Amino acid sequence: MIEVRLADSDEQCSGTPKVLSMEILTDVSSRSFDLRAAMVVCRELDCGNAVRVTTARQTSEEGRNRGYVQMIDCTGHESAVSQCQQQQISLDSGFVSIRTRVVCSESVRLVDGDGFCSGRLEVKTNQSWSRVCETDFDRQDAEVVCRELGCGTPLTLQGELFGEGTHPFGTKEFQCKGTEEHLLTCSASTREEHTCTHGKAVGLACSGPRDVRLVGGDSRCAGTVEMFHSGEWRELNGEAWFRREAAVVCRQLDCGSAVVANVKRPLSSEPGWSVATDCGGSEPALRECATFVHLQTEVLAAVTCSGTSSDENKELI
Known part of the structure; x- marks a missing residue:
């Protein structure tokens, strides 16, 4: 059974992707590792959505003593890296050693959407995911979420736009100014009871990256x-x-x-x-x-x- 890890980082939801198989930790090849593969890595680790993938040349010291790397090719819809196509690549003398780094959103995600920048909004607090009620979320909040996910600006905000989902509704009413970098750093009020009705789970479509x-x-x-x-x-x-x-x-x-x-x-x-x-x-x-x-x-x-x-x-x- 193959499991994925994010290494070389003090943060749980960002780092260098590696795969663990038979107690051997192997580097992931930068070949074919794109945002689709990163989405699967973040999903498997319960780290929200993939925000970005970066690469950099490794020094000879960093890249030495590796006999092979693991190439993974994902569609982006898999629930775990073990479901992606995989191949071991031997490292020859002409191989350029590249370090890949993945950054996940950790506490915010869009699920069941048409792409990586649309879907039903879910927020993680105390290690549990919850839906957001339409009445607790406005344009300024949406601007923060789209920015946090690297997805540009909000286009559409509507209840049940991407299905109702099954997670419980959260009790936070977000009060973002629209300039914050992360949704969970916004001011918020907490309700003792939540009366969000069916059909009110926030669905959000962002413009997509302007890159x-x-x-x-x-x-x-x-x-x-x-x-x-x-x-x-x-x-x-x-x-x-x-x-x-x-x-x-x-x-x-x-x-x-x-x-x-x-x-x-x-x-x-x-x-x-x-x-x-x-x-x-x-x-x-x-x-x-x-x-x-x-x-x-x-x-x-x-x-x-x-x-x-x-x-x-x-x-x-």
Whole structure:
């Protein structure tokens, strides 16, 4: 039986993913480890939703004495890593040692939604998950949740939008200002009894991450792909850039469908982000099917979408 751990961290719900099998703890390969795999890791550890996955080169000292790593490939819907596809990869002399780090939301999650940024809101207090009543939650609270999950801004807030769920209702009425980083740091009042009725469990849809843009084209819906990662915008490599990936970018930017997916030669020596993509084409955001890797690239990803200039400032409805 394979179990997952988050190591090299003082925090329970963030760290380097490793798998435990037959009392042997093995590093997880950065290959194919994307936000979908991170969602499964966070779910198995009861740590809420995956917020982000980062990678960094390891020093020779950190990467030595490892005969192999475990590659896991998940759809994002599994309840445990043991249900994902797995393969052991031997480390040869040409293998680049990459450390992957996962950050989970720990105490807030969206479940049963259409993607990672929508679903029924559940909050964990005293190691137990509870639903939130619609009357105890407003626009300012939703802004904090979407930000905490790395999911942009709130679009839709409605009772039973994503089902009623089975966890008990919490007794907190949140009173966020909208600027807090975490929902549980907001002011809240506590009711001795909760009278939330059926159909009032908060469902929330966020806009999704604003971490992709198209530059240098005739409109915001055409150009070279740039992605925000580790605090900066960089162009994206196009070594494995296809219509499926382009479709995800156009959807994320609310730019219609992909018309052209092509590659360009870089005009500068500034290195771009290198990602390995495994998109099906229906994902709501590129980060859900992209893994950051550390490889050199000679071509950049470019997209032309069918849309031109949709409303970038959607309001909560």
